[in-house]
Amino acid sequence: AQKITQTQPGMFVQEKEAVTLDCTYDTSDPSYGLFWYKQPSSGEMIFLIYQGSYDQQNATEGRYSLNFQKARKSANLVISASQLGDSAMYFCAMREGPGNTGKLIFGQGTTLQVKP
């Protein structure tokens, strides 16, 4: 069974509008971390935002926020005020267990295109 699921292969958004990229996960470990990365056409993986399973508040980083719904096991990424430079592939990832040396499990990715 997929541990990380991104159900949107591709998304379009108008410049300056907000967009939500979906991510659901599956784990029985009470301690885990959730990550979002952006991969532009150049290939580099850019870290965007992190949410720990015990964090009480949703993570925010500038225009990025993570809508963490623990009971639903979802960790959707919200990008506000989209910019043309946001066009890229976005990956949701999960690290199981405590500590920071665990391996990441990636979702299939969502390609976001921002329209001018």
Added chain:
Amino acid sequence: GAVVSQHPSRVICKSGTSVKIECRSLDFQATTMFWYRQFPKQSLMLMATSNEGSKATYEQGVEKDKFLINHASLTLSTLTVTSAHPEDSSFYICSAVGLASRDTQYFGPGTRLTVL
């Protein structure tokens, strides 16, 4: 965020030759480094986990003798693709994590390997 470099960024080689890819953490000590492989428009596939001073842990289905990993210091890990064949052509990307990176894996810019 932390900086991870990878060298070379692009390599073309003949079938049967070996190729070495370096991954360096530039501004923090990486206790663990990870090597991933990515095919076009697909997600990242973890190949192995590398801890400084010990043998790498390979994922199921990854040939240890084909993909040699060495983590000689807290800032350097190398991946050597031995006797490369055209099916080894792919995008290889490393990540590093350490005490200073606060639960986050930071990725290198990737290496595009083409085997003729």
